[in-house]
Amino acid sequence: MQIPGRKVAVVGMGGAFPTCTGLPDFSKKLFANQSLIREWDKALAYGKNIRSSVSGFITEEEMGLEAIYSPLAENNYPETYIDKLNRIPDGNLATADIGCIWAMLGTQEAIKMAGWDSKEVQSEQTGVVIGSGGAGNVILRIAWHNFYELGKKTRLAGSHTVDRTMVYREAANVSCLIKNRGVCEAIGSACATGLGNIGYAYRLIKFGLQDRIIAGGVEGTSLETFIGFDGMQVLSRGFSPEESSRPFDVNRNGFVCSFGSGIVALEEYELAKARGANIIAVIDEYFNNSDGDGDMFYPSFAGQKRLWKGILDSSGKKPDVVKVHGTSTPAGDSIELLSVVDVLGESGYHITAPKSQFGHMLGAAGSVEFITALLMLQEQKVLPCLNSEKLNPELEPFQKADNWTGPEKPLEAYRDLIPKESFAKEINTVTCLNYGFGGTNSAISVSRDI
Amino acid sequence: MERQEIIDGLVEILKTVRTINQEKLVGVTEDTDFIKDLNTPSTEMINIVAKTEQKFDVEFDDDDIDGLGSKVKDVVDLIIKTKEKEQ
Numbered sequence: 001m002q003i004p005g006r007k008v009a010v011v012g013m014g015g016a017f018p019t020c021t022g023l024p025d026f027s028k029k030l031f032a033n034q035s036l037i038r039e040w041d042k043a044l045a046y047g048k049n050i051r052s053s054v055s056g057f058i059t060e061e062e063m064g065l066e067a068i069y070s071p072l073a074e075n076n077y078p079e080t081y082i083d084k085l086n087r088i089p090d091g092n093l094a095t096a097d098i099g100c101i102w103a104m105l106g107t108q109e110a111i112k113m114a115g116w117d118s119k120e121v122q123s124e125q126t127g128v129v130i131g132s133g134g135a136g137n138v139i140l141r142i143a144w145h146n147f148y149e150l151g152k153k154t155r156l157a158g159s160h161t162v163d164r165t166m167v168y169r170e171a172a173n174v175s176c177l178i179k180n181r182g183v184c185e186a187i188g189s190a191c192a193t194g195l196g197n198i199g200y201a202y203r204l205i206k207f208g209l210q211d212r213i214i215a216g217g218v219e220g221t222s223l224e225t226f227i228g229f230d231g232m233q234v235l236s237r238g239f240s241p242e243e244s245s246r247p248f249d250v251n252r253n254g255f256v257c258s259f260g261s262g263i264v265a266l267e268e269y270e271l272a273k274a275r276g277a278n279i280i281a282v283i284d285e286y287f288n289n290s291d292g293d294g295d296m297f298y299p300s301f302a303g304q305k306r307l308w309k310g311i312l313d314s315s316g317k318k319p320d321v322v323k324v325h326g327t328s329t330p331a332g333d334s335i336e337l338l339s340v341v342d343v344l345g346e347s348g349y350h351i352t353a354p355k356s357q358f359g360h361m362l363g364a365a366g367s368v369e370f371i372t373a374l375l376m377l378q379e380q381k382v383l384p385c386l387n388s389e390k391l392n393p394e395l396e397p398f399q400k401a402d403n404w405t406g407p408e409k410p411l412e413a414y415r416d417l418i419p420k421e422s423f424a425k426e427i428n429t430v431t432c433l434n435y436g437f438g439g440t441n442s443a444i445s446v447s448r449d450i
Numbered sequence: 451m452e453r454q455e456i457i458d459g460l461v462e463i464l465k466t467v468r469t470i471n472q473e474k475l476v477g478v479t480e481d482t483d484f485i486k487d488l489n490t491p492s493t494e495m496i497n498i499v500a501k502t503e504q505k506f507d508v509e510f511d512d513d514d515i516d517g518l519g520s521k522v523k524d525v526v527d528l529i530i531k532t533k534e535k536e537q
Contacts, residue, residue, distance in 0.1 A: 068468070072500050079497075080468055090468040091491065155500045159493045 012265030014109025018056035035242035052235035056258030099220025106263030125211035131186035133363025136165025137224035190436030195366025199286035216263035246387030247326035258359030262367030285315035291439030304339035326353030480523035
């Protein structure tokens with residue numbers, strides 16, 4: 001159970017962001033209303049066999065990394081990676097896929113920002129809770145191809161197929177790097193994974209089980225992951241790269257599949273305060289639930305309303321900004337906007353959709369977008385919803401159904417809640433929302449430490 | 451194939467294993483122990499074995515790999531034994 005009075009501070013952050021040299025560059029580009037989405041040569045190479053070709057992807061070179069391909073297996077099997085900037089030891093790189101390396105780099109940044117010393121990092125009271133949405137698909141595909149299609153021995157794929165592809169590989173690799181002695185786990189909840197891990201980490205501290213946690217979500221660049229969604233016909237197409245992700249716009253036709261990593265350092269508030277740490281924000285509450293309607297994919301208005309009740313009842317704080325999931329899919333955005341309006345009303349807050357700037361980072365979405373919330377609290381500026389040019393002036397089909405109980409105005413009526421460009425205002429509290437396949441819903445409320 | 455020629459080839463393989471301290475590869479002999487002397491992570495041994503098969507164009511039996519010692523001499527012996535068997 002929660003320990004009354006025990007609070008959780010965010011004291012560090014780091015990550016991997018498309019087209020960005022680091023967190024400062026990421027922040028600068030976001031508040032300058034830039035898109036981080038590009039045409040992806042790897043997708044274009046497959047011509048008509050792939051529908052979408054835009055992504056917020058990150059190359060190895062952009063992260064200062066270089067793949068060493070195995071001389072044994074065919075099809076460019078990455079035996080290991082070289083860190084050209086000497087940040088991660090070779091022994092740790094040997095057990096990591098690309099997402100694990102991003103997680104380790106983000107962890108180093110977050111710990112540096114937090115100012116934790118080695119005694120604090122290696123404590124039994126320090127945990128690691130990091131997850132990802134997909135498997136280690138890049139490694140698995142080539143390893144399996146060499147065995148099944150090319151008839152090669154299992155040993156030709158080397159001895160690191162398991163540690164570089166297992167479900168909690170990012171947490172395991174980070175834990176082996178920093179040598180913490182507390183928990184090491186991963187939460188998986190599809191596109192809510194990033195926020196789910198931070199939420200779980202928050203609870204571990206709030207419940208008194210840990211004092212410090214490195215938490216977040218990762219999705220390493222992988223065309224293998226991309227094609228799964230491409231095959232579902234849910235990815236955006238037909239727009240220029242920077243116009244492809246357009247949450248709430250009437251012409252949206254799918255999300256932009258992207259990749260990245262968001263890692264944060266959480267610490268029990270009084271401990272952080274006592275050592276004079278820079279407290280970036282304080283987590284008010286985390287709440288999560290399920291739709292309960294048996295639908296794997298379609299969002300639930302009732303489920304999201306229950307989510308809002310949970311987060312508002314427990315945090316007691318109405319947000320100045322709602323950081324929505326806002327994927328740019330036709331069904332998702334309309335349900336989400338109407339559930340926000342139904343709960344919070346038609347004014348007094350703003351809605352931001354960071355996916356409009358960098359796409360949908362899947363298992364990293366919740367954590368990278370949580371970092372955007374921290375940046376908004378720091379900068380006192382609302383991030384935009386790019387490309388939300390025109391909202392539907394007509395009612396959504398589901399709003400005309402007899403059993404509809406939500407707002408009865410078309411989305412266009414709520415235009416003023418959704419800025420097309422970044423702007424300054426006083427922001428004390430941000431609520432972050434993320435949802436995932438399976439009907440899972442997550443919300444976190446985070447505030448300035450004032 | 452001479453034993454020293456095989457040792458030289460093994461050193462070439464070890465140079466591609468980034469988790470081995472490359473400075474320790476000077477003066478490798480038949481008595482050098484991959485794990486004790488070169489601090490090779492045990493998980494890398496199978497990677498070295500697979501690269502050895504490719505470099506020397508041999509295919510080891512699984513039983514021989516299971517019973518393989520950790521000294522350079524053990525790998526040299528296995529290459530020679532396997533090559534003789536294949537002839």
